[in-house]
Amino acid sequence: QVQLVESGGGLVQAGGSLRLSCAASGLIRGINVMGWYRQAPGKQRELVAQITSGGSTNYADSVKGRFTISRDNAKNTVNLQMNSLRPEDTAVYYCAAGVVAFVTRRPTDYWGQGTQVTVSS
Numbered sequence: 167q168v169q170l171v172e173s174g175g176g177l178v179q180a181g182g183s184l185r186l187s188c189a190a191s192g193l194i195r196g197i198n199v200m201g202w203y204r205q206a207p208g209k210q211r212e213l214v215a216q217i218t219s220g221g222s223t224n225y226a227d228s229v230k231g232r233f234t235i236s237r238d239n240a241k242n243t244v245n246l247q248m249n250s251l252r253p254e255d256t257a258v259y260y261c262a263a264g265v266v267a268f269v270t271r272r273p274t275d276y277w278g279q280g281t282q283v284t285v286s287s
Contacts, residue, residue: 167189168267168274168276169190169276169279170176170188170262171188171191171265172186172223172278172281173190174187174281175259176283176284177188177284177285178284180244180253180286183247183248184248184251185247185248186261186283187245188243190242190265192265193241193264193267193269194266196266196267197265198263199218199264200212200216200237200259201244201262202260203230203260204260205257205258205260205280206257213226215233216235222238226235229248230259232248233246233249235241253285256284256285257283258280258284259281260284262276
């Protein structure tokens, strides 16, 4: 069974930093795009950053220059380094991945359980 497990969320003051990590486990042949999404109260879930298996990245305009996404293909992990955090970054952050099943060889979207990031003023 494929599972995404996130860690690193917490409470931080504005201007501080947090590092989120997500590890995929299970019968995985490979993982295509991995990414981080977030959802604040009363808002839709939005893309924060994503990274392909080859290392190409894409960021939301609101986090460019502050957040950095990275991955380790050998370990099936993806990280999000968040610097210069702002109160508006407060949200539940979700890890997502297009996981290629060992048997079907087709990518299927998987989501982590989410981790709370709270940035105080």
